[in-house]
Amino acid sequence: MKAIIAKNSGYCFGVKRALEITENVLEKYKNKNISVFSMGQIIHNRGVIEDLKTRGLEVVENENDIIPGSVFIVRSHGMSPRFLKKLKLKGVIIIDTSCPFVKRAQAKAKLISKKGYHLVIIGNKDHPEVMSEMEHANTSDLTVIETPEELHKVKKHVKIGVIMQTTQIKSNSKAIIAGLLDKASQILIENTICRVTENRQDVTGRLSKNVDVMLIVGGKNSANTAHLASIARQYNSRSYHIETYKEINRSWFGPADTTVGVSGGASTPQKDISDVKYYIENFKF
Ligand code: SF4
Structure with a gap:
């Protein structure tokens, strides 16, 4: 089977920007004994968050876990101004990665x-x-x-x-x-x-109509990926939302299938999309 990747799949510019800022901050404070926190996931992708944790990011769910004098990263989808004001009063350095x-x-x-x-x-x-x-x-x-x-x-x-x-x-x-x-x-x-979302939804809808099976790759908790999956289902009943290639079920494909469309959400790493493509193109019935 041939895998056709939807144009512009994977990280959008807002997510790329948030990740670059976060990586630079983690590098800067690496050996300085200063904690770098985020509240919940900076982007909705478990694999990426696990990787950032290994580089020093501390993901917390409770405001009280953020200690005075630490650094706090505001995720790409913004945060409460009241909450940030409280952190500033505590002496926390705020790094804002909110998307424009x-x-x-x-x-x-x-x-x-x-x-x-x-x-x-x-x-x-x-x-x-x-x-x-x-x-x-x-x-x-x-x-x-x-x-x-x-x-x-x-x-x-x-x-x-x-x-x-x-x-x-x-x-x-x-x-x-x-x-x-x-x-x-x-x-x-x-x-x-956002224009990126609109464009991605149009491209995914068009591709879904023209393939045998459609796969949407990305976090199950990612709003934009879930919306792509819902759009794909409108045009193709054989559409599936997966986080990685490991969730692909062999029963989704039949010997008559020749094309599989693949689209990824704004927080889906390119590697997750390439892995799916590799799996499909090496699939044996
Ligand atoms: S608003 Fe659009 S460009 Fe910004 S992070 Fe979200 S999906 Fe990406």
């Missing part, structure tokens, strides 16, 4: 609420990025919804302003925005879906 697209969405959230609009964020309310956008908005006059089925949660308002989690699926956002037309006479829409 996420910063833009945070700034738009703030601006929309400042202008007196009811803010609607299209995204997952438990995702760190959305939580950071909510905090930047600094208002209780907001609603977070992820699907058109949740539109009933948005009450009627005079003015509604909308932003989207950067990794949202465009068609889902369009359906929600259509539903919002019944909720307000004025609607301000800020398209904060």
Whole structure:
């Protein structure tokens, strides 16, 4: 079988940038007896995080574990400003790797609420990025919804302003925005879906239509990878989300299959994608 890799699969520029900064920081503080912390995963990929841990990164889940005088890395998808303020007061050095697209969405959230609009964020309310956008908005006059089925949660308002989690699926956002037309006479829409995500979703959708089997490679906890998998399933029922080639199941393929599409999320290392390609092209029935 031939493996066709979707264009631009793997690390996006925001993730590359976050990893480069993190690696440089770990190198700088390596032998200085200064701890370098992150809260949760800097990017949603277990293999990469394990590698960073071997180089000295301490991944914690509790704010109290971050000691005064240490270094703290803000992940690519942003963090709560209140939380960072507390760390600064503790004497912690903050290194911010937030992606510029996420910063833009945070700034738009703030601006929309400042202008007196009811803010609607299209995204997952438990995702760190959305939580950071909510905090930047600094208002209780907001609603977070992820699907058109949740539109009933948005009450009627005079003015509604909308932003989207950067990794949202465009068609889902369009359906929600259509539903919002019944909720307000004025609607301000800020398209904060990142261009990289949008492009990757289009390419993955197109490839899925034209292959026998489609494999999406990347962390199961990565929002953008999960969205790619959902798009692939819309076009090809034989689409599977895997973290590495080791999860590939032989029963997914038949002797008549000739092409397998492979796409990777923004936090998927190139090696994980190449391993899948190698596996497919050396597959024997
Ligand atoms: S997916 Fe987009 S928003 Fe997220 S880190 Fe990459 S470039 Fe930035």
